[in-house]
Amino acid sequence: MPRRALLLIEGHRTNGLLYVQAAQRLGLHPITLAADPTLYGYLAAESIEAIRVDTDFDALMHVCIRLRSTYDIVGITGFAGRDESLYVTVAKLCRHFDLPGPNPASIERCSDKFTQRQFLAQAGVPVPAYRLAANAMEVESSAAEIGMPVILKPAEGSGSSGVRLCRNADELAKHTTYLLDGKYPWRSSPKILVEEFARGPFYEVATIGNAVIAVGAADFDRLPHFVVRESMFPAPLSDEEHERIADLSLNCLGALGLGWGPANIELRWTKRGPVVMEVNARLPGWTTPRLVQLAYGVDIINEHIKLTIGDECDLRASHSHTSAARFFVPDRDGILDRIEGARRAASVPGVVEVSFYIEPETPVVRKDDDRDVIGHVIAASPSRARTEAILQRAADLICWSIIPLSPSGEQEQTETTCLAAPTASGAG
Known part of the structure; x- marks a missing residue:
């Protein structure tokens, strides 16, 4: 009999390997189809089969047809990277080959x-006040209607790319110029979302099907940009607050027709209660799947793959910890x-993982979005206070140094950064 294969469209620098490993544990042969497989180092490191192909529907369909002569393709899923519309392509492939998958129309309206x-x-x-703008004049008038400060963001995209808090007219004009004058990589004609800056603690909700799996809190670094700094599961909420967020999340799924598969809902708790910032028709990225597993005992990557191949999911929590x-x-x-203290931090009891995504002597050029993150430390324990203490102890041990470049491009004196900072319980 032919080997049962799971096709993964594109890869992911933090969760791609987890999908590959979960597929292998389920007895599947993972195959990655990507425009540039060399972007995902784990493919070569783990000798994972990968095929270079343009990630448009027709090209992927032809590769899938060819692979069916060798493999029993039992599921197709993937990663959007910076292009959320790739999930639409994944959904269309699932439908074309009569495989379990989401409704393409639902995914398209989310993207x-x-x-x-x-x-x-x-x-x-409840959502923030918003307007759609295509040029500088429309951006300015939309911001005037909503009232400063406002968030300016591309209507399509992910990872906080191109997202900025504009607190006054000068910042608004500057970011508008960045988005419209050829510096931002639009995939189609520019469409800018101008929205109210909703103030309050940030929460994220992981769902599969019509089940709320986890509610976490997060905090961000370096306003006016939004780069994730910390994340915690479960979020420090009262039972009533948790119930309101869970109910609101299910309302989002119903409104968007997302009754199949994973979703990630982002919201802030404002003066008027929880307000939905964004719904992503996919699993959350970064460390969230790992944190959910540590906190609740639910491996959402494993369960997503089971759903993708038509198997029954088990979404029941097996324990209650804080990660x-x-x-x-x-x-x-x-x-x-250089990077210092990572091994000492990893040896702290309760630390699950310390990971850097880049090596010393690598250039650092900030993009003011999630690509700026160069690593993470994860901790978990049965209690929130203990987890916070473990994370702080590990953070105090980790330092790295960056050699700034002068305007002429020459290296200047090394400056060292340590990771000590408030923990995620202070998200807001």
């Missing part, structure tokens, strides 16, 4: 943030000179 806002608002889901991650975010450009 456009303006369309998503419209569906949520029409269903009575948290702190992320390494450089505060300057330059050359990563």
Whole structure:
């Protein structure tokens, strides 16, 4: 009999290997189809089969047809990277080959943030005030209608790419110029979402099907940009607050037609209660799947793959712990000179993982989005206070140094950064 294969469209620098390993544990042969497989180092390191192919529907379909002569393709899923529309392609491939998968129309309406806002608002889901703009004049008038400060973001995209808090007219004009004058890599004609800056603690909800699996808290670094700094599961909420967030999340799924597969809902708790910032029709990225497993005992990557191949999921929590991650975010450009204390931090009892994504002597050029994160530390324990203490102890041990570059491009004196910072319980 032919080997049962799981096709993974593109890869992911933090969760790609987890998908590969989960597929192998389930007795599947993972195959990655990517425009540039060399971007994902784990493929070569783990000798994972990978095929270079353009990730448009027709090209992927032809590769899938060819692979069916050798393998029994039992499921297709993937990673969007910076292009959320790739999930639409994945959904269409699943439908074309009669495999379990989401509704392409539902995924498509989620990938456009303006369309998503419209569906949520029409269903009575609280969202920030918003406008769609295509040029500088429309941006300026939209911001005037909403009132400063506002968030300016591309209507399509992920990872906080191109997202900025604009607190005054000068910042608004500067970021508008960045988005419209050829510096931002649009995939189609520019569409800018201008939205109210909703103030309050940030929460994220992981769901599969119509089940709320986990509710976590997160915090961000370096306003006016939004780069993740910390994340914690479960979020420090009262039972009533948790129930309101869970109910609101299910309302989002209903409004957008997301009854199949994973979703990630982001919201802030404002003066008027929880307000939905964004719904992503996919599993959350970064360390969230790992944190969910540590906190609840549910391996959402494993269960997503089971759903993708038509098997029954088990979404029941097996324990209740607190897990948290702190992320390494450089505060300057330059050359990563050295990393110190990572091994000592990893040996602290309760530390689950210390990981750097880049090696010393690597250039650091900040993008003001999630690509700026160069690593993380994860801790877990049965209690929130203990997890916070473990994470802080590990953070105090980790330092790295960056050699800034002068305007002429020459290296200047090394500056060292340590990871000590408030823990995720202070998200807001």
